[in-house]
Amino acid sequence: MESVLPCDAVPGRALVTGVAGFIGSHVSDALLRRGTRVVGLDRLPPDRGSAATNLRSSLSHPSFDYVWADLRYDDLSTAVTGADVVFHLAGQPGVRPSWGEAFPEYLTCNVLATHRLMTECERQHVPRLVLASSSSVYGQIAADDRCREDAPARPVSPYGVTKLAAEQLCLAFAQRPAASTSVVALRYFTVYGPRQRADMLISTGHFAQRCTEPRCASSGTAAPAATSRTSTTWSPRPWPPRRLRRRQR
Numbered sequence: 001m002e003s004v005l006p007c008d009a010v011p012g013r014a015l016v017t018g019v020a021g022f023i024g025s026h027v028s029d030a031l032l033r034r035g036t037r038v039v040g041l042d043r044l045p046p047d048r049g050s051a052a053t054n055l056r057s058s059l060s061h062p063s064f065d066y067v068w069a070d071l072r073y074d075d076l077s078t079a080v081t082g083a084d085v086v087f088h089l090a091g092q093p094g095v096r097p098s099w100g101e102a103f104p105e106y107l108t109c110n111v112l113a114t115h116r117l118m119t120e121c122e123r124q125h126v127p128r129l130v131l132a133s134s135s136s137v138y139g140q141i142a143a144d145d146r147c148r149e150d151a152p153a154r155p156v157s158p159y160g161v162t163k164l165a166a167e168q169l170c171l172a173f174a175q176r177p178a179a180s181t182s183v184v185a186l187r188y189f190t191v192y193g194p195r196q197r198a199d200m201l202i203s204t205g206h207f208a209q210r211c212t213e214p215r216c217a218s219s220g221t222a223a224p225a226a227t228s229r230t231s232t233t234w235s236p237r238p239w240p241p242r243r244l245r246r247r248q249r
């Protein structure tokens with residue numbers, strides 16, 4: 001276990017994926033307040049719907065650049081260039097829908113997108129990637145029980161399986177000899193606050209309207225799951241196959 005950036009270090013340049021979402025937009029705002037230059041990437045157009053609302057503050061900041069791209073298909077090299085750290089918050093959230101026909105979306109957005117991003121980080125020797133994982137990797141947690149960080153991962157939903165797969169994928173990269181990108185996975189419990197997703201079970205009336213920044217409703221801690229140095233020698237085949245690739249925006 002080796003720390004690359006001290007806890008109180010302010011990165012000069014950061015890439016935030018999923019920046020148009022609930023947590024990603026707050027991470028971007030917080031980094032900009034600390035003087036970091038932020039490249040924010042999301043598949044949503046920045047001027048419509050919830051993305052426009054979430055990005056209002058970041059988009060008006062001179063140190064913010066928006067990249068409208070899908071991690072599954074688009075070229076990531078420019079977005080990753082120069083990043084001291086990548087906060088990887090893009091993903092397909094939600095437990096219940098993951099049981100249905102939307103599973104391919106979970107698989108591609110949570111696993112394949114992470115694979116492409118991690119590959120590019122390694123290629124460009126990005127020192128650090130912070131992965132948004134989930135308490136769903138633990139599976140069943142008794143209501144009166146505190147969940148230990150080192151409890152075994154036994155996901156009981158397809159969503160949890162994809163989040164655990166993303167963790168393990170990053171860890172596999174990170175354990176390669178002479179690797180350059182270290183990884184930390186944060187297992188968020190239920191995060192709530194302004195801009196939270198409408199589909200979340202915690203209602204805005206009870207919790208979210210009373211805070212100004214996202215908080216974590218948790219019986220345990222959202223702490224680093226894995227940290228290690230990684231390698232640069234592996235060059236996997238690109239995803240998706242050429243016939244599935246979309247035109248670059």
Ligand SMILES: NC(=O)c1ccc[n+]([C@@H]2O[C@H](COP(=O)([O-])OP(=O)(O)OC[C@H]3O[C@@H](n4cnc5c(N)ncnc54)[C@H](O)[C@@H]3O)[C@@H](O)[C@H]2O)c1
Nearest residue numbers: 018020021022023043070071090091109132134188190191
């Ligand atoms: N909110 C929570 O309580 C919670 C709990 C545990 C884990 N998480 C994880 O934290 C992360 C952020 O969650 P959130 O609540 O902010 O979700 P969100 O839906 O508000 O934000 C996710 C963002 O990722 C983007 N995205 C998804 N797939 C993409 C792709 N292929 N390419 C580019 N952008 C893509 C979406 O457009 C969206 O803007 C997710 O990975 C989620 O699994 C959230």
